[in-house]
Amino acid sequence: MELSGRIALVTGAARRVGRAIATALARRGARVAVHYHGAAEAARELVAELRASGATADAFGADLRDGAALRGLAADVEARLGPVDVLVNNASIFRRTPIDHLGAAEWEEHLAVNLTAPYLLSLHFGRAMRARGGGKIVNLGDARASRPIREYLPYSVSKAALVALTEGLARELAPAVHVNCIAPGPILPPHGASPVDEARILARTPLARFGGPDAVAAAVLYLVESDFVTGTTLVVDGGRRLV
Secondary structure, eight states, X not given: OOOTTOEEEETTOSSHHHHHHHHHHHHTTOEEEEEESSOHHHHHHHHHHHHHTTOOEEEXXXXXXXXXXXHHHHHHHHHHTOSXXXXXEXXXXXXXXXXXXXXXXXXXXXXXXXXXXXXXXXHHHHHHHHHHTOEEEEEEXXXXXXXXXXXXXXXXXXXXXXXXXXXXHHHHHTTTEEEEEEEEOSSSXXXXXXXXXXXXXXXXXXXXXXXXXXXXXXXXXXXXHOSSOOSXXXXXXXXXXXX
C-alpha cells in the first residue's frame, strides 16, 4: 500500500512505541489520527510536531474500555479525517497481577483494552476497508505471548488471544484487507528497571541491546506497505526467543 494521503489510526499513539509508529506513518505521507487516553498533553504535542513537519494529524481521546467511547472514536476519526485505510492497535495495559491478589477486575480490564478494543475497532474499520476494496490492520502483541509471564496472567492471555484474533481476521477479511501482528521483545527498558535488571535482560538478548521504538515502527511500515503478507506475527525481539 502506498501511504501518501491514506488515513491511519494509531491507538495509544501519544507516547513511546505508539508515538514512533504515528511519526513513521506521517513521514510516509499518511494522515494520522493520534488516539490517546490520559495523555492529552503528549498527544497535542505530537500533533503539533507532525503538523510542523508538514503532515496532517489530529488527536482523538477515548477510553478503550468503554464500548460507547470506541464507537465515538471511530465516528469522530471518520468525520474529521475520512475513511480509515490503516488501523494500528497499539494501545495496551501491562500491569503486574500476582495470582494471590488477582480477581475479575484485573482480568476484565486487560482483556477490554488489549483484546476487545482491537476486536471491535477491527470489525468496524475492517468491514469498511473490505467494502472499499483494501486496507491494513496491524496488532501489537508480545514476543512472550506463547510463554506466559509470571505474575502477568491477564496480560499474557490477552496477548496470546490477540494472535488468534489476528489470524482469524486475516482469513475473514481476505483478500481485500491484510491483518498482521507484531510481537515486540526488549524494545525499551521496563519502567523502574535498575542497571542490573537491564543488564540481565540484555544478557539474554543475542543482539545485546534494546531495539528502541523505531524498530517496531519499521516493522509496522513493512507490514502496511507489503502486498503479500497477511495472518502473520512478526517477532521483533533482537533474537531473545532463541535463548
